Amino acid sequence: MLGRTLQEVSAALKQGQITPVELCQKCLSLIKKTKFLNAYITISEEVALKQAEESEKRYKKGHSLGALDGIPVAVKDNFSTSGIETTCASNMLKGYVPPYNATVVQRLLDQGAVLMGKTNLDEFAMGSGSTDGVFGPVKNPWSYSKQYREKRKQKSHGENEDSNWLITGGSSGGSAAAVSAFTCFAALGSDTGGSTRNPAAHCGIVGFKPSYGLVSRHGLIPLVNSMDVPGILTRCVDDAATVLGVLAGHDPKDSTTIQDPGKPFMLSSLTDVSKLCIGIPKEYLVPELSSEVRSFWSKAANLFESEGAKVIEVSLPHTSYSIVCYHVLCTSEVASNMARFDGLEYGHRCDIDVSTEAMYAATRREGFNDVVRGRILAGNFFLLKENYANYFIKAQKVRRLIANDFVNVFNSGVDVLLTPTTLSEAVPYLEFIKEDNRTRSAQDDIFTQAVNMAGLPAVSVPVALSNQGLPVGLQFIGRAFCDQQLLTVAKWFEKQVQFPVIHLQELMDDCSSVFEIEKLASVSLKQ
């Protein structure tokens, strides 16, 4: 049951094959068993069970609320959740319990979704590995998959297995791991430069970044306001569309959401791709791209072509400026956004009371990690009066050029762009931390970040396993607010590639088995 998609389990709930409380309990027990993955910062067990009971009552009365009623979901710990601690994986917000729900959280709850907990991330979502949070790194469930372990056994012997676990990617690694390890059916991430799509690719699931302005940011603790978008992580494209249908639409609390009334996103099954034009941006073929990912990318292009789509090479000439441009804009907004964390109204406050300035300084030194402090420092440098025109204004202009690259390509008749999501499959933690956060983020965001500059929708879809038995994802980028068209194409592609299900037997050998749970489920169903 836990291995099913959201749509499947929703159907099972409707048919009474399982009740919301049973489903919730199963997920809770798996969350506990997979605790070593460190996917969750807070498990909201009591709240979840209560919500599941409410849902169960609705099902019994025959007025369930919709596709999400009774469905266990998880939320990245940078979304405000009323009454539930929201930490951003930072000392600064340890113990901070928001008095309100983020709009996206509220919309999930209004549809009867059951909130299992808050998922781990890089501190304040600054990172691409989910390794730099105060609660420790998230472990990629694929580290414990049968597929990966078998490949490793063939290659190397006698190595310490435990120390070779893989990163999830980030910064929404907790959400990706939670969905990938079957502890929930959908999770919210956030996506500022690829933070939803990157871990989705590494964890073998679908990671969707909606168009900027389609989904409310109210209650999302910001990284870069002008690029942040709540992201959706699910096991298949249809599920992402279902969740999007619930989240999308104008929010009076977020002035950057579009005014058009939201409509449900029902994806048709595309049978004919011959009218599609797929663009392959030539600038995305970089030397750092692993040959395996490159070959999956080209196979995917061939697939479209063989099915009759028009596949053309396109140019996004300003791509190479994206990283440095992002660095300036991101750190500047970070410096501004982080100014509110002064220890006065909420969050951490140090014991130093010599003066207000000393209190500010010590509070912020204790509260933020090096990555956050480094970005604040850089951002304040760019925002200095004497630097503003040379850095911030220029970066904004470059951003416009990058956005225009996409506009030009889409105006030339391209419907969807096809690119890699990441340079390679997930790497072991020990490998990953050889580089600092900044270098890593710059490398890992290379295919995903320009999309945020332009506010476009993009989705990472798992394609296949690498030689190492690890998932590889490819990214589709669509026109602004053509999220539905984008997902329709992604759904077609998903169906063609038939990405394998993760086999977590070894994981379960350590902690008991998914299949045991499955058995229990069927037993309980019989009773």
Next chain:
Amino acid sequence: MAAPMLRGCCLGRCWALACIDSSSRHGRGAATGFTSSGKRGQSFVAQQPLLTAQKSRKGEHKWAAVVGLEIHAQIASNSKLFSGSQVHFAAPPNSLVSFFDASLPGTLPVLNRRCVEAAVMTGLALNCHINKKSLFDRKHYFYADLPAGYQITQQRLPIAVNGSLAYSVCVGKKWRQVITKTVRIKQIQLEQDSGKSLHDELRSQTLIDLNRAGVGLLEVVLEPDMSCGEEAATAVRELQLILQALGTSQANMAEGQLRVDANISVHHPGEPLGVRTEVKNLNSARFLARAIDYEIQRQINELENGCEILNETRSFDYKLGFMPEPNLPPLLLYDTASLPAGADPQQVINIDRIQEQLPELPSETREKLIQQYGILPEHSFALLNEVGLLEFFQNVIKETRAEPKKVTSWVLNIFLGFLKQRNLAVNESPVTPSVLAELLNLLDRKVISSAAAKQVFEELWRSKGKTPSQIVSERKLELMQDEEALERVCHAVMEGHPQVVMDTKRGNPRAINKLIGLVRKVTHNRADPTVIKEILEKQLSS
């Protein structure tokens, strides 16, 4: 959620405190201060010796002062600029604070339509160009009463620009000559107010009250077109009246709804402008003119003594700049021509509609008063200077047959004098317009003398609820209508004061006044002096 905070940070900015202590004891300080300032009004450059270098070695060198103003007016609106919190003065601390006002992470600004309309209306009233597209920016500085660490303002592209404000200064003997001056308005921008820091020296802590944090402000930037404190104060007073007429701000300085920063420099005419300094948070009218003039004099003295003027930058200016506010899209306004077809009226603001709704401005009101009642220009200023006085005046006029000039004199001299003495506002007066009108009618019909009328007025002040007629009859203040009786009194007085009668007959012009006074005294002021004089003259010549 009064967050105790440590002392030691807010050195340069005590305005939260200043606005409380400056004039809270004198509720109407703002208005009264300005009334007198208008009377003294003279341009320093032309008439005051202040700007002349008195002990200068180059005595021929005159100094000219250049004064510009930044005025912050709190917008009169039910809720704050970007949040739904209510706006009230003197509410319990931290009782009007939304999640956004406390800068809880994840909260976003939502622009208050009323504040935008107030800005547009003010811009139109001040002859500004209204920008159909304006932008919001963050201005960064660390202050405990600025919870987000930045203020949302309009630095790059404000809502209104290039306006003007006309104000009048009375000059000449008896300030009978009214000169109209104009100051250019650089821009009007929408921005957030900060909270208040209360420094508890005793316990060495700072208490934060966020009730005011996020209240909408109109920052009106006046170009340095003024040359002394008097001009600045008068311009501010005119702006205050305009804001009050529009209803876009209550503009009560005592409650901090109108706060003024001045930038000041001096130079020799014809030479480049001098280094300017800032005098901040002038939130009392009494101090505005004085502080500016003091600073002008200080700068002159410094320069006379061969010193330099140092521009002491604001203590909170960390040179951290501005950044676009990413959570607010550009603010777009329309006029009837550009209004998109089928636009939801709730979602758009039509500048032309606001133009149509503009009320009568103070300058127009004054002009009307002069035309309608034939009163003097300076009286038209005086009538508008006090809250509610004009309405009082007009209500009296409606109900009395007395001449408008008589009414003006009574309202501005006697009535206002009584109020000032007792530090009362017009609406606190125990004498209502209809009561005063009745009194003036009695005077007009010559039922009572002018002196008796003043006596009645005083009595009205003490014994609320009595009508002037009641007081007149109780105190027997009616003018003596019985001429024979008056003749008898006059005769008796003359009999009793032969020396004065003699003086009068010898041609001492003052002597008859003495006789008149004596008669009035005997009649308890109930006789009309002109009638007395007639009788006396008749009797003296007989």
